[in-house]
Amino acid sequence: MAAQDKQLEFQIPFSTLVSLVEQLELEDALTLRNRLDEMLAQREDALMLSNPQVMAEIHEALAEYKAGEYVTLPKLKKELKATGESDV
Secondary structure: OOHHHOOOOOOOOHHHHHHHHHOOOHHHHHHHHHHHHHHHHHHHHHHHHOOHHHHHHHHHHHHHHHOOOOOOHHHHHHHHHHHOOOOO
């Protein structure tokens, strides 16, 4: 096994990890934040898509959209303005 293919496993206390992150240069911290955002978005998507209730709601909304059962944003703004329910 090549050296670059070896896996190392170790445990770092969370407080130590936070301390190390706080020491990062701004550019590195932003890079880390972007990576974490991507990872969290993927996990959230997977979690939602594995939820039968969420999937049923998505399919219901898609069917309503295909049937033309929706209101466009300009139409909604116009309706809200006409009823005085919005400061649009």
